[in-house]
Amino acid sequence: MDPSTTVIAGKSSLRNLLSVNDLGADGLHEMMRITDFFAEVSARPIPKVPVLRGKTIACAFFENSTRTRLSFEAAAKRLSADTMSFGVSGSSISKGESFKDTIMTIDSLGADAIVVRHPSAGAANQVARWVSKPVVNAGDGSHEHPTQALLDCYTIREALKEKSLSGLRIAVVGDLSHSRVARSNVLAMSAMGAVVTLVAPRTLWPASLDGWPVHEITCDLDPILAHTDLVYLLRLQVERGAGGLLPSLREYTATYGLTARRAAMMPKGALVMHPGPVNRGVEMSSEVAEMPTTLVGHQVANGVLVRMAVLYYLLAGPEGVDAMDVSRDASVLSDAESASLVALDG
Amino acid sequence: MADVLLRGGRVIDSNGERRADVLVAGSKVQAVAEGLSAPTGALVLDVGGCIVSPGLVDLHCHLREPGQEESECVETGTRSAALGGYTAVVAMPNTDPPVDSGSMVRDLAELGRSSLVEMAVAGAITVGRNGSRLAPMAEMASLGVKIFTDDGAGVQDSALMRNAMEYAAGIGVTIAEHAEDASLAAGGQMHEGSWSSRLGLPGSAAVAEEVMVARDLALARLTGARLHLMHLSTAGSIALVRQARMDGIQVTAEVTPHHLSLTDGALASYDPNLKMSPPLRSAEDVNAVRAGVAQSVVDAIATDHAPHPLEAKEVPFADAANGVIGLETALAVALTVLVSGSGPFIADVASGEDACVEGASAALGAPPDGAVGASGLLGIQELLALMSWKPARIACLDHSQGGPVVPGSQANICVVDLDAAWVVDPDRFASRSRNTPFRGWKLFGKVLHTICNGEPVVLDGEPQR
Incomplete structure (x- = not known):
């Protein structure tokens, strides 16, 4: 039952991040390495890269949260992705819309990845069965918070x-x-x-x-x-x-x-x-x-970097990760280009 | 009603097994012998190689009428039963409103006119199933109710349960218990154990069931009441009943097909169709329940058919309703996992297991078997005893149900092709609900024909009304 003996999703097959077991030891080290890269990006004067430009990340929070939700939103923005956010208060959940209908609505609105927090264990697993897009578990009941x-x-x-x-x-x-x-x-x-x-x-x-x-x-x-x-x-x-x-x-x-x-x-x-x-x-x-x-303060700061790595990994795929390695110093991710893209966005 | 001739089957009943044709005329079996000739106009069914058995009797199903017709009704539920080989069912009283008075029993008898099979009604032990005041059991008994239960919940108040047993013993009816201590089970969404600990789902411990089983056995000893323990699921419960038998306590026990075939490891998929009360237990519990079946500690296999609409199951696990349906799969699941010689089902059940633990990689650690394969514990006659004549006696339906297939007996019969393999497809169920844990399982043993009081209600696996 040692997790290291379980089937570990190789980097080519990681579709969702529902449990730490989806990564395994190799995946964890890989994610640390990608986070190192985004730490370097975040130390730049303009801590933003255009790698997920045009992608939309939905944060579906069925349970109240401040830091995790803000952290995912900040991570998405630093990757130049658009965000859609949803929280239990002020949503149709209070009008009785079901969990599944809400998820399907977010899916239909064109999210490219869905970040889910829910008070019920297994909720992110259920979402991953309903939609074909990457799902990130941002905390499900007493189960996991990868x-x-x-x-x-x-x-x-x-x-x-x-x-x-x-x-x-x-x-x-x-x-x-x-x-x-x-x-x-x-x-x-x-x-x-x-x-x-x-x-x-x-x-x-x-x-x-x-x-x-x-x-x-x-x-x-x-x-x-x-x-x-x-x-x-x-x-x-x-x-x-x-x-x-x-x-x-x-x-x-x-x-x-x-x-x-x-x-x-x-x-x-x-x-x-x-x-x-x-x-x-x-x-x-x-x-x-x-x-x-x-x-504690370092944990919060690093939360954004790690979530940048997770979103990038799931949305850019292994090719994107490989490309990132070769282009570390290339113009794709240079400060200048990031700056110009930010200017264009503006 | 035309006569029916069943030609070439293997008749198996409490008298044993023999090769014989069976002629049904009117509501009775007219002749049982080899080489019977068909009367003019008779429906002749070639059942060569198939089992001809007394119809099955389900001690425990929820037909949901009145009040929850979005899940099931008497007509759809009993059509589902007929397709599963049942010729009689006992409907649980937790309808809305519950069956807790003479007038409700009369209403149910009226609703029962749309039933395809014989329908007996269980009454509630307490008014409104609230667990605080005894329901008018004598009035309901005078209208034919034989079993009383607050199923869906156990009777929590021990003094009230003692009084219910005293009263029931006095009027000669059976008290049936959903054994679950509510305070110990509070908040539980699955069996408490290694899987609940990994999956982060709140657990309900085996002791929540066993504490109440032990209490009820002590009360049955004190009062001399007939006690029927429903859907037992733990090794400890089986051990308590085994001891109670030796002590001479009047107790009978049922188990369900799902507790004989699935373990808590299947919950790694977080599929709400695996959520029920009592929950799926550990592999040790499943093995003990199976041993209880093999060693006659258990008297009956009952479905606990509990229909729920999609909107009660396609929700977060914590919010999902408890219960699974089972009338159309019970016999095949039991044949597949308990009876030897039904086919090469070990590998096939394993493939069903793959389907039901889909998503297990998302759990902590590697999954153990979520489904448990064939065990060859029972012969076919022993299984039919658990699903037909023994439950018929517990429900006091044995004047018309479960009796041997002999001339003059009531024509309640099912015909089963043991070798037929089929894949469970809930979209083809006659039940109004789809909440089965066996979707996609390959099972052995298919009900071909069901004859209820002489009427062929199912022919070639198709309902006739």
């Missing part, structure tokens, strides 16, 4: 100045049972070589870890901190503290919250990450949030 895992791995790689996460000891802490971020990150981090330990109270463990490529799972955070290079804190929905799954938020914070005291137990230079938005004083204290080794 671009979050990509941006997290990219951020770790950047912080370490290493190409892989080989041997990195990562603790993923929090609401494992309900977390799509945990599912995607466990697959991605482990495929990139990290050794992952899961930490949570028993009531927030998944029912089974069969198929989860993890080193161990424990209820006890303190003893592992001295052997942990990176603590990845999951967001806790505050309603979990209502007494059914957790006695109280206070008890959760006392047991699992990353305080300055706990951070001091970690090796020097150990990293802290969180997918945001942070509940300060719950998952981590304000002191920890402000530490230079806490990478």
